[in-house]
Amino acid sequence: MVSSPGSQGQQSLGEDSKASALSTITYTGLNSGLKGERFLPREVQKWLQSLDLTYAVRNPHRDFANGFLIAEVFARYFPGEVTMHSFDPGLSLATKQNNWETLFKFLKKYRVDIAVEDFEPVIHNRPGAGISIITKVYRILTKRRLGRRGGSGAEELDPTRVVDGGTGMDAPNYAKNTASVVLKDAEIERTVDDNERVVKALIALDAHNQEQLSDRAKEGISDSQYRLYPQGRPEVSLDSGKGKLEPAGQDEDEESSEVRGVEVKALERPSPREVGADATPAEDDLDGPHQQRRHIGLEAMASADRNGSSQGTVESVLERIQAIAMPLVEGHDLGGPTLCQSIDPRKGFMACLFEGAGSSSDNAVAEEVVISVLVAIEERADELAPILINDPVEVCRLWKLLEPGFKSIAVDSPILSRLAELLRSVGASMRAVDPQLTAAAAKDVLLPLLTPIICTPGACYSRRCEYLLYLLFDGFVQSMASEESEMLRALREEVVYCYGRMVEALPTLVSCMNYIVTSSPNVDHDEPAGKALADVYLYYALGGLSSSSCRTRARGLGILLELAPRNATLMEVVRDATLEKVISSTIKEIESGLNSPVWWEMQVVVVALLLTFLDRTARSHDGVDTATADDTETQHALELLVRVMKSTKSAVVRRVALIGLARSSVLGAYQEALMEPFLQALVSDSPDDKRRYVLSPSRDTDRNDLPDGASPCLRLWWRRQREAAGGVRWPTNPQVTVTAFLTISVCEDGATSVDVLASPILEILDSILSASEDRADSSTAEVWAGLFRRLSGPLFASLLSLRLHDLAALCVGRLLVRGAQEAVSVRELATLIMRRIITPYYHEGANTGDRISEDRLVEFIKNFEPEKAALMAMDEFREKLNAAYIKSPFEKIYG
Template identity: 90%
Template sequence: MVSSPGSQGQRSLGEDSKASALSTITYTGLNSGLRGERFLPREVQKWLQSLDLTYAVRNPHRDFANGFLIAEVFARYFPGEVTMHSFDPGLSLATKQNNWETLFKFFKKYRVDITVEDFEPVIHNRPGAGISIITKVYGILTKRRLGRRGRSGNGEPDPTRVVDGGTEMAAPNYAKNTASVVLKDAEIERTVDDNERVVKALIALDAHNQEQLSDRAKEGINDSQYRLYPQGRPEVSLDSGKGEVEPAGQEEDEETSEVRGEVKALERPSPRESGADATPKEDDLSGTHQQRRRIGLEAMASADRNGPSQGTVELVLERIQAIAVTAVQGHDLGGPALCKSIDPRSSFMACLLEKAANPSDKSVPEEVMISVLVAIEERADALAPILINDPVEVWRLWKLLEPGFKSIAVDSPILPRLAELLRSVGASMCAVDPQLTAAAAKDVLLPPLTPIICTPGACYSRRCEYLLRFLFDGFVQSMASDQSEMLRALREEIVYCYCGRMMEALPTLVSCMDYIVTLSSTVGHDEPAGKALADVYLFYALEGLNSSSCRTRARGLGILLELAPRSATLMEVVREATLKKVISSTIKEIESGLNSPVWWEVQVVVVALLLTFLDRAARSHDGVDTATADDMETQHALELLVRVMKSTKSAVVRRVALIGLARSSVLGAYQEALMEPFLQALVDSPDDKRRYILSPSRDTDRNDLPDGASPCLRLWWGRQQEAAGGVRWPTNLQVTLTAFLTISVCEDDATSVDVLASPILEILDSILSAAEDRADSSTAEVWAGLFRRLSGPLFASLLSPRLHDLSALCVARLLVRGAQEAVSVRELATLIMRRIITPYYHEGANTGDRISEDRLVEFIKNFEPEKAALMAMDEFREKLKAAYIKSPFEKIYG
């Protein structure tokens, strides 16, 4: 609880209480009902006097305009965070803007719910704005809520109270705003672009005219002469005070009902869809921004019904219909018959999308629909000028394709083609005019698109990714400043859909950022704009880590995984933020087994982050292999990676860790710590997964991640898949082979055929195939030592039908790499006799599961050195003469 300062306003908070106070400043909402007050409430006046401010507050509309007194109020509560030497008590517009910008940085840092919409009217001395801002500050700092003022005893609004220079309800006509006052709005005057300024002026004027129409309707005056849209528009009834849409007359035509339905759908998803616990209050829906947004959407819907806007020579829908008809007629599965089956009373393209989205309707094959979309995409350059010149055409294009984004199945190939079509259109529009394209995306596409993203579960699906891809990869340039501006607009729309409840909007925001960050991989983070963009991603990633949802935590970690390799600074920031707290606590939870199992994606991203940290550390050593790292953080990362590989019960996590180690330089740089757990995990893996990891041939179509993996994780995994196949075995054979002998449980005198199991042989073959054919003396000695340890079980494995070929290959490679010079011919002949001939031909030998005699003869006949085979045959003839005579060897060796 933020406590009020003392009577003199000078008592500062202690360090602990100050941190607690800053953490409790959360979303409190505007003290609605006070926005249009003419006088400061008595409680607020007494509170301001107790603060002992530099200047007395005499005219709130003027005294708070430059933000100096607001800064002084916050300085009384947080003297260490707000320093008054940063603020100027001047009255020029530049001084006011500088002061408020400095304050706004403080608001954002400590999550004080004061936005640009709150203080922008204060800067321009708008009536009632100064009182609104100081009342909101009072509510935030004191946690007190004032009662509603300006209401009569029965709770009805006071009909004589003046609001913002106009009237609230039934004030006399001379006290109401005129059209000229509305058009002198500061927001309109500051707009540089002529087209955008005209659009804002029309929207503001339309809102003013609609208010007049409503007043005249109550007075019984015929309002037809004032209508901007002749076919009839819904009006806002002020009787209920809830902004409900009511018809102007007694009856309502069908088209007006459709317009109202579209506006209602665009405005906000229902509480059930948005996951809200209750219907938002009236206070949450009020405000000039929301009113203009509603009027703008309503104007778009009416324009869509009324036909082309003035000056438009050709409609974009006409172009698209002509392209679609031509594509259908020219397709083998389409033709004139399909064109005739389309209802001529409806849009041709809309009917195609409707039929394609219906699983039970097979009249429009997927191939035909995709060919239509490709044909339109190829004509994107011709559509771009029409869309740039008229935002209503952008609206019509979206309304045409919107049902497809909503109803087509996510796994259908049509949906990505639909997104690619809009992406190409946006790119073509950007080539003509990037500014107008970004404005069209924010003002026309973003409001109706956001409710689709905010529907329950949609933010985790590919449908959301398709929507964000065409928006950020098509309609927005790749520059960091443009990306930041669109991200800000997306955040506002998402929070608006959740009725201002930031905690409910956070999972959707983090999921969106998790995909958008993958589209900005080319942005440089060394420039100021790039650093600001990285700060935005870092903020939402760290916020996601504090969520109780595993999915949100996984996506927050995914954002950090994507950002870390982009620069050394980001790598350090991400490592500092995650290694000691988030990653360590996650691994402890995995090892404990007390709680419910940690979701697999959180574990996978933790492994990916550890591999990223270690890979950067390995590269910093200029390729020099080091068994131990110099810094403690790298050793800590190594320890955590080993722990998660040993303790995880998820096959997906183990597989990702294996492939990540196999494809990177981490295994070679830290092989003493990682080689043994790596080999043990390989042995424990399923046969197909292990062979895929060991195989040098790449299978690029293979995807080992389950459905639902986050975009950042999929991107990182794709990079691992694109790397050279097989394992990058370290050049230090001694460490590798020592670890290999540790995990192989065979003994020198083992006699079982299956002593060397298939996993052991496959790993040995991979190590041998990666080594050089001709090694130096020291390396040859290492291979000879390995041959002596494994010769018995290795030769015994030659009798197994499953292991014969792999064992024969390993024997040949070991001999070539140096064992042949170190092992005598007599030792090799003895191995052949004792491990192959005797078990195969002695009396009572098991004739069931063993190789055919032809394969055995072929191996011995081709054995090198040949002298060892001859000596083994002499011993065979001498000790097992009867069996020798019956065998094929008698004909070969006599």
């Protein structure tokens, strides 16, 4: 029974006061750097008291953990929507999670700005989390902001600032967490899955290391001091009214400090908030240790952007590009002087071109004009490279010049791809001049400018992000494992800086790695640098698998799909990490038929991984009987593949599975397990055009069966499957294939006594026969003869159908050539011709709707081999249906 805050609360007042005092002492001792997070602000306390809650708030660290009081607060404002009988005041972990999940449904329904990341620290009693959540609730419900009157608890709190482990950012070094304390986090400990627990521990440890680097940067110890661009970087200042580049000097009174035996200068670097209006909104809203870690050169870049291009004897990149573009636009058929005169000088020449290309008004600039300009600049990229190498400020100006195109041009426009190709060519030209300076310019100048676009919500899943990563890694980075690893490390720093936390940045990083790994030639487990690079990709892939987002999990699996075929070691690592848990659990979810089905890409990547595992095993057992060589994991993979083919409801997944089996060696290596499901799906689940595409790859070679939005790794795997030579790779021994074919044909047609064979059955039979040898040995000939006897009646009856005649004639001829002619007597063939062709065709009540012409019938019987069977059939025709025989063309041919 819930007690009121009156009677029972007064009885236990002394004990609660002691506990509160003890908690305060603990906070004061461990968190001397925390000022505003020890107590609730006075305004919030008054507000809570006015709500007449069931329990008095004495220790926010504990009282808000189960979400009961938070739900009661919302119940006061939404009495009809939040009902307190749905919440339990218990303190167990399960109770806390149930309460917050129930409350979170209400928050999502009314779009209240409280996310899972806000209340998860509250559940685990992290210091400061309770005060942060109730302060955020106060601001949402009252529309007020806390004042700054100075005093404990009066300062406005940042709801996102939750201290882990009881130490704050401003605490002294001896009071801060060590790595061992970080790894004892409650959220990590309660994770049951071993792989997921390791990933969470690595993420927490990475965040701890980043915080340590940030603290060292505040003290003047920063690894960025060892970057290629020196601290005395160029800054733009005004001298006598003229813009002039001058090196930034260092103060003479800077202190020196000794770090690991290396003497460095103690530097004070401005935070991104000091940059001013040029900071992006995402950077401007961030707070925390990541603000202290920015790359060298950005302050100079922002200053250069505000003051314009440098004035002097050296030509700038803007002047060179304008000199290339202006004459071209003036002389273009769709441009001309009128277009040049309409350029707004306040916006810039290229910005106006991009704006006009993206406009639908009458003044729109034709795409051909912009593309011709970009092609001309790309052809003269060698002229721009020395300017950009000599001055990193020019790299920033070049990006600012082309940035409007990346932001405003539609993703499907050819302008965007041409823009990416232009910058890639510029990077390649710079790399030819000086590879080290090019990599430094990309890492310290270009990457921080690209990252805000990559981190825009939803951008990491679009082609725009792929274009940015393409120009960066393919143009500016050398094809060496060490250079690629360094750029990946810088990309992680920038993305984490934009989001503020590694957990929030992980989906974007996983999506970026999904594209970068497709063009990486350096992943290898045979040499140290390649092994380290492979470990980086594996780290992000496993991190993606632990995400709650199905799309992020699919992209993490996509990275593993690309890594697995690289070598045997990576194949083993990927199979051990995914087969038993990730793939099995996904297939169970598909089979369960829940209301929220598994996303199609997740299912497709699972099928692709299974095919990759089995294809690798089949190739390693080449020449060995797979029935004896297969291990338990291979049999499990076969079972999972059959299950997903039978249970999936997605046409895309079935189509990918069919084409993947048809183009690989898996179908032939494991035909006993896969042939029947393959044929069944080919007959019953595939439309005519899709089935014909699987059987004959010459049809529609330019088609793409994957929906828009497929990840880069999946698209690359699919392109390799479609480019595989030939149609279906049927096994050389037809015994299992024929047995499975007879099973599905009888199942499809009901029995061998059906009138005609269905079109899918004939198409598959023709594909099987065309892939076999014309002259077979005795055992193979016996197989074809048995198939002919089983299907001879429906097969000959299909010859009368206008739709099926050509396919049926091909199948009859190929079966006879491959051994049926020797096994079947002439009398049996003559009887088939008479009973299945002649009699139904010339019968008085025969259906003439879907029937071949008499000329085609005569042509087939004239060319039938053996000829003796046709003669015997004509004799029987003359004897039994003499009147019809005399009227038919056969009377003139056979007499």
